[in-house]
Amino acid sequence: MKNLSLVLFVILLSAIAGFAKPKQRTFNASPDELFKVALKVARLQHVITYVDKSERLFSFSTGRAGLDCTAGVEPEGPDKSTLTINMKRTQDASIFNGSDKIAKKLFDAVEDELKKEK
Numbered sequence: 001m002k003n004l005s006l007v008l009f010v011i012l013l014s015a016i017a018g019f020a021k022p023k024q025r026t027f028n029a030s031p032d033e034l035f036k037v038a039l040k041v042a043r044l045q046h047v048i049t050y051v052d053k054s055e056r057l058f059s060f061s062t063g064r065a066g067l068d069c070t071a072g073v074e075p076e077g078p079d080k081s082t083l084t085i086n087m088k089r090t091q092d093a094s095i096f097n098g099s100d101k102i103a104k105k106l107f108d109a110v111e112d113e114l115k116k117e118k
Contacts, residue, residue, distance in 0.1 A: 023085045023103035026076055029114050031056055034081040035073045037117065041109045042071065062102055066090045069102075083110065 027034050035056040042048060042060050046069075050059040056073040067087045074082050085106065087099045 023087070023100070023107075024082055025107045025111075026080060026082045027111065027114060028079060029081055030079055031073050031075045031081040033114070033117075034083060034110070037113045038071060038073065038083050038106075038110050041106060041113055045106065045109065061090075065098060065102055067099060067102065071106075083107065 029037070039051065039058050042058065046060040046062055048058060048060050052058070057070065059068065059070045061068055066089060068090055069085055069087045071083060071085045074084065076082050085103050087103070
């Protein structure tokens, strides 16, 4: 029984630790272009709850996955920017809600949209 409790504790700790680490990907796009495209893609996939264009920041809710997310764009150099997504589990969320999958799906969609626009 003690071993089972230890295993469950490690699984729970691993799941919680996954939310503490922001998800990031760097794109070949200016900060303003990346922000515009990321917001457009997020609007198609999720519910936008906050937008601050001057800070290149927006928040969204994933709905059934139970995550509240904040995304921000930071310049990395000429025509290179990083999109960072911080995810926080809501009270109704499952511990295993696929935050990595959600971030990857958003990053991939942003990359596809940037390719279309060039």
